[in-house]
Each structure stands twice: as C-alpha cells, then as structure tokens.
Amino acid sequence: IAGITQAPTSQILAAGRRMTLRCTQDMRHNAMYWYRQDLGLGLRLIHYSNTAGTTGKGEVPDGYSVSRANTDDFPLTLASAVPSQTSVYFCASSDSSSGANVLTFGAGSRLTVL
Amino acid sequence: GQNIDQPTEMTATEGAIVQINCTYQTSGFNGLFWYQQHAGEAPTFLSYNVLDGLEEKGRFSSFLSRSKGYSYLLLKELQMKDSASYLCAVRDGDYKLSFGAGTTVTVRA
Numbered sequence: 001i002a003g004i005t006q007a008p009t010s011q012i013l014a015a016g017r018r019m020t021l022r023c024t025q026d027m028r029h030n031a032m033y034w035y036r037q038d039l040g041l042g043l044r045l046i047h048y049s050n051t052a053g054t055t056g057k058g059e060v061p062d063g064y065s066v067s068r069a070n071t072d073d074f075p076l077t078l079a080s081a082v083p084s085q086t087s088v089y090f091c092a093s094s095d096s097s098s099g100a101n102v103l104t105f106g107a108g109s110r111l112t113v114l
Numbered sequence: 115g116q117n118i119d120q121p122t123e124m125t126a127t128e129g130a131i132v133q134i135n136c137t138y139q140t141s142g143f144n145g146l147f148w149y150q151q152h153a154g155e156a157p158t159f160l161s162y163n164v165l166d167g168l169e170e171k172g173r174f175s176s177f178l179s180r181s182k183g184y185s186y187l188l189l190k191e192l193q194m195k196d197s198a199s200y201l202c203a204v205r206d207g208d209y210k211l212s213f214g215a216g217t218t219v220t221v222r223a
Contacts, residue, residue: 035213042118042201042215043157058210090156096209100145100164103211105156 003027004106006091012112013081021076021109023091031096032074033058033103034066036087043090049074050096081113118214120202125220126192134187134200134217142207148176148187149201151216157201161187189219197221 004025013019025032030051035043035058045058049068063085065077074093078085088110092103117139126132138146145164149157163169163178163185175188189196199216206212 033211040215043203043213045210045212048210059212100147100162101205101209102147102159102162103157105158107156 004091004093004104006089006106006109008109009107010110010112012114015082015113016080019078019081019111021078021089021091021111023074023076023106024072025074025091025093025104025106026072027093027095027104028071029093029095029104030071031094031101032068033092033094034064034074034076035090035092036060036085037090037108038087046076046089078111081111083113085111086113087111118202118204118212120200120214120217122215123218123220125222128192128194128221128223130192132189132192132219134189134202134219136185136187136202136214138183138185138202138204138214140183140204140206140212143180144205144207144209146176146178146185147203147205147211148174148185149203149213151199151201153198160200192221194221194223 007022033048034046047066049055091106094103120136148160151157161176168177173190178185201216202214
C-alpha cells in the first residue's frame with residue numbers, strides 16, 4: 001500500500017542524546033515536510049523540502065536538522081534532545097505540481113525526552 | 115506568518131449538523147484546507163477551497179470567503195465516527211501550510 005512510513009513509532013530518550021526520526025514515502029512526491037504536534041498548539045512546521053537536494057526552515061526549526069538526499073527519504077535529526085522537544089512528530093509529503101497540493105501524513109512518531 | 119483561529123471544542127448529537135468556523139490572517143493566500151484527525155492517528159484530507167464559495171463532498175461541505183478571511187466546515191447527518199479533531203489549514207504566499215490548533219468534535223448518541 002502506497003504511503004508514508006515513519007520510524008520509530010514511539011521512543012523515550014534521555015536529554016542530550018542524538019536522535020533521528022526516519023521518514024520514507026513511496027508515492028514519488030517531490031515535497032516533504034516535518035511537523036510537530038503539541039496539545040493546544042496544533043501542527044507546527046519544522047522543516048520542509050520542495051525537491052530532493054533542497055531543504056528549508058519552517059516555523060520552529062531550532063534544534064532540528066534535515067536532509068533530502070533522494071526523493072523518498074527525509075530524516076529529521078535532533079542533535080542534542082531537550083525536554084521541550086517532547087512531542088508527536090508527523091512527516092508528510094505532497095505532489096506540488098498538482099493543483100491542490102494535498103499533504104499525505106505518516107502515522108507519527110511519539111518522542112518523549114526526559 | 116499565519117494567525118488561524120477555530121473553536122477548541124464542539125459537541126453535537128448523532129444525526130445533527132455542526133458548523134466549525136475558522137478565521138485566518140495570512141501573508142498571501144494559496145488555499146484553505148480542512149483535515150480530520152482521529153485520536154492517536156494521522157490527519158487525513160477532507161476538503162480544499164481556493165476560490166470563494168461552497169464545496170460539497172457528501173456529508174461534508176466547506177465554505178470560503180477570502181475577503182473576510184473566513185471558512186467553515188459543515189458536517190451533516192453526524193455519525194459517531196465523526197468524533198474527531200478538525201484542523202483548518204492555510205497555504206500562504208510561499209506555499210507553506212500552517213494549521214490552526216484544531217476543533218475537537220464530540221458526537222453524542
């Protein structure tokens with residue numbers, strides 16, 4: 001079934017540790033995104049990539065980095081995790097050449113930083 | 115940046131109609147989206163408006179007024195499975211999508 005796969009589903013992490021959240025899509029979408037979702041704040045854009053080889057900063061990029069080496073993969077790295085990065089992280093992709101450019105979301109990765 | 119406002123919670127009875135309002139202020143506008151998100155799941159696409167007016171899709175309709183910075187999502191013939199969070203999202207002039215905090219709809223029997 002075509003879609004987006006995120007890993008891990010859930011992770012508990014000690015503060016200061018490095019963590020990479022993985023995201024892979026098989027829809028050949030050119031654009032990919034990382035959002036975090038916190039209660040009362042909704043989904044906030046962390047980083048995005050309009051095409052392989054390019055990335056951009058969203059609303060809350062500090063403490064996070066991304067890379068887009070190919071079309072399918074868009075990993076999100078926390079270089080040194082802090083408790084405020086406890087959240088649910090959603091990866092999404094879209095075909096920006098289509099009119100509506102609808103985002104398709106992965107199932108999410110729940111991260112707890114202690 | 116974006117400022118997107120929607121009510122936090124709404125409750126309605128099975129079979130009834132509920133209207134979820136969304137107001138926004140944007141730097142540029144390239145479309146308004148509604149997503150549905152069940153607890154513990156990913157958001158899924160419901161509707162898209164880029165021009166003023168009403169878009170109807172079965173039991174769900176979405177309305178947009180660009181001059182007023184206003185949209186609503188209308189859910190008709192409510193079913194228990196419609197209990198979820200409904201997210202209003204706006205695409206800005208740079209084609210980035212920003213979300214409101216979401217409206218939790220509870221459908222009661």
